[in-house]
Amino acid sequence: MLLRGPALIRLARLLVDDVHRAEDLVQDALVRAYPRWSQILRKDQPDLYMRRILVNLNASWWRRRASRELPVDLRADTRPGPPDHGAQAAERVALWERVRTLPPRQRAVIALRYYEDLDDARIGEILGCSRASVRTHAMRALAAMRIQLQDLEEARP
Amino acid sequence: MTTDLEKLVGTLRARAEADTDADALLARVGTAHRRRRNRRTMGAAAAGVLAVTGLGALVVPHVLPDGYAIPAPPAAPNASLDAASVGSDPWTIHFGVGRFPYPVRTTTWSVLDGVETLSLWGNTVGLDSSHDADGTGFFVDLTLASAATSPTPDPTSRSSTLEQPHGESATIAGQPALVVTGTDPASLSSATRISWQPINGVRAELSVRGPVPVSKALTFAQTLRLDVSHRCVLRVRPAAVPGGARVTGCKTVDGSLNGELTIRGPQGVISIFVSAVPVFDAGGTPGATARARPTLPTLANGWPYEELDPSGNTQHYTAHLRIPDPYVEVWSQGGYGLADVLLVAGGLELSTR
Numbered sequence: 001m002l003l004r005g006p007a008l009i010r011l012a013r014l015l016v017d018d019v020h021r022a023e024d025l026v027q028d029a030l031v032r033a034y035p036r037w038s039q040i041l042r043k044d045q046p047d048l049y050m051r052r053i054l055v056n057l058n059a060s061w062w063r064r065r066a067s068r069e070l071p072v073d074l075r076a077d078t079r080p081g082p083p084d085h086g087a088q089a090a091e092r093v094a095l096w097e098r099v100r101t102l103p104p105r106q107r108a109v110i111a112l113r114y115y116e117d118l119d120d121a122r123i124g125e126i127l128g129c130s131r132a133s134v135r136t137h138a139m140r141a142l143a144a145m146r147i148q149l150q151d152l153e154e155a156r157p
Numbered sequence: 158m159t160t161d162l163e164k165l166v167g168t169l170r171a172r173a174e175a176d177t178d179a180d181a182l183l184a185r186v187g188t189a190h191r192r193r194r195n196r197r198t199m200g201a202a203a204a205g206v207l208a209v210t211g212l213g214a215l216v217v218p219h220v221l222p223d224g225y226a227i228p229a230p231p232a233a234p235n236a237s238l239d240a241a242s243v244g245s246d247p248w249t250i251h252f253g254v255g256r257f258p259y260p261v262r263t264t265t266w267s268v269l270d271g272v273e274t275l276s277l278w279g280n281t282v283g284l285d286s287s288h289d290a291d292g293t294g295f296f297v298d299l300t301l302a303s304a305a306t307s308p309t310p311d312p313t314s315r316s317s318t319l320e321q322p323h324g325e326s327a328t329i330a331g332q333p334a335l336v337v338t339g340t341d342p343a344s345l346s347s348a349t350r351i352s353w354q355p356i357n358g359v360r361a362e363l364s365v366r367g368p369v370p371v372s373k374a375l376t377f378a379q380t381l382r383l384d385v386s387h388r389c390v391l392r393v394r395p396a397a398v399p400g401g402a403r404v405t406g407c408k409t410v411d412g413s414l415n416g417e418l419t420i421r422g423p424q425g426v427i428s429i430f431v432s433a434v435p436v437f438d439a440g441g442t443p444g445a446t447a448r449a450r451p452t453l454p455t456l457a458n459g460w461p462y463e464e465l466d467p468s469g470n471t472q473h474y475t476a477h478l479r480i481p482d483p484y485v486e487v488w489s490q491g492g493y494g495l496a497d498v499l500l501v502a503g504g505l506e507l508s509t510r
Contacts, residue, residue: 010173115169
């Protein structure tokens with residue numbers, strides 16, 4: 001659990017806008033997993049299981065709080081700075097703004113696909129949908145973000 | 158990988174990989190888990206208490222102390238009941254009752270031709286439709302009539318005869334009563350008839366069809382009280398009747414302003430049916446559009462009406478008309494005809510309690 005905590009927080013930061021809410025989300029997921037952690041470890045894929053809890057929990061949070069305005073912390077986008085320059089940081093802020101506008105499920109696919117680098121089959125297991133659905137979500141998300149689609153899929157399994 | 162995609166991956170990494178104090182987060186998990194567990198336990202307990210309280214609030218008023226309330230028109234005190242007045246005034250019911258041991262679906266209070274009646278229809282199990290045809294329904298009539306003005310019931314008539322009757326005596330409010338149990342010949346369901354004289358000169362009879370135990374019927378009979386009266390008031394009241402005729406009956410449904418009035422005269426009967434909701438659309442022709450509806454003629458009171466074909470029923474109507482608003486139907490039987498119906502309908506007035 002201790003080993004998986006940081007990875008889950010990183011994923012959560014991509015699923016929600018506010019870094020503190022990301023920590024709350026992970027904490028909530030871990031609290032739910034805590035009583036049956038030994039059972040989860042005995043399962044074949046505890047990482048997949050925890051990510052599924054995290055994504056589903058975020059979806060239910062999103063549904064519950066859809067009408068509420070949430071604070072947005074954009075500082076994280078400019079944090080990793082040593083080799084970074086001002087123009088690059090600004091570009092990332094702009095790109096992150098496009099990620100933020102995605103529906104939760106498309107956003108989860110983008111995070112799992114391009115940050116966690118999971119294949120579509122694994123993403124499908126986490127989201128509870130088919131590979132084709134994952135691919136559709138990804139294509140729509142990239143289109144919505146106006147990212148060049150040419151040659152994007154060449155390396156996907 | 159394209160430049161755009163590289164930028165996306167870089168953005169995601171920049172966003173995700175800020176400093177993380179995982180130890181602090183994990184330290185909070187145990188505490189949060191205990192807090193959540195306690196919250197859920199308290200929530201479940203609170204939900205349980207709420208559920209029990211809610212159930213109690215729903216059920217207790219109906220089943221405690223002695224059954225289900227019966228809807229009735231507003232009651233007024235009636236200090237001393239004169240036996241001769243029972244059934245004499247079609248606008249007044251001279252008795253009240255307590256609760257019934259089973260759920261009641263429909264209640265009518267009526268006075269007709271000298272007999273005051275409370276009729277109940279319900280079910281001994283529940284009022285949902287699944288019990289409509291499983292033999293658990295009941296029908297109850299409690300009648301009160303003056304021995305001086307009403308005819309003595311014919312003990313040989315089919316309607317008052319039970320098959321395989323068994324009689325026994327009982328006491329109701331200190332008065333001797335006869336309890337006859339058997340099978341109702343019409344419905345073949347079990348039946349109980351309890352007859353007694355609550356006061357001198359007044360006959361009371363409680364007739365129960367359906368699976369209501371005799372003990373419960375006797376308990377309900379004990380709740381009869383003559384120190385209250387109820388007014389039978391409907392949405393409309395007739396101000397004009399044919400010569401020699403008078404209102405002899407009034408029936409109100411569930412204590413509302415809807416029901417039926419009966420006018421009897423030397424030539425026959427005129428009936429007035431008052432409904433809360435229109436049974437038919439004004440203009441009445443099936444399939445007619447609103448634009449095609451004829452302009453309705455008006456009665457003496459200014460209310461629009463339409464004349465219906467009296468042969469459209471099996472009760473030998475001689476004339477039949479309806480008023481769309483307030484929804485009223487008036488029809489005649491016997492020697493009365495359209496002129497009499499128009500007279501009664503044109504004399505209707507709105508009434509309130």
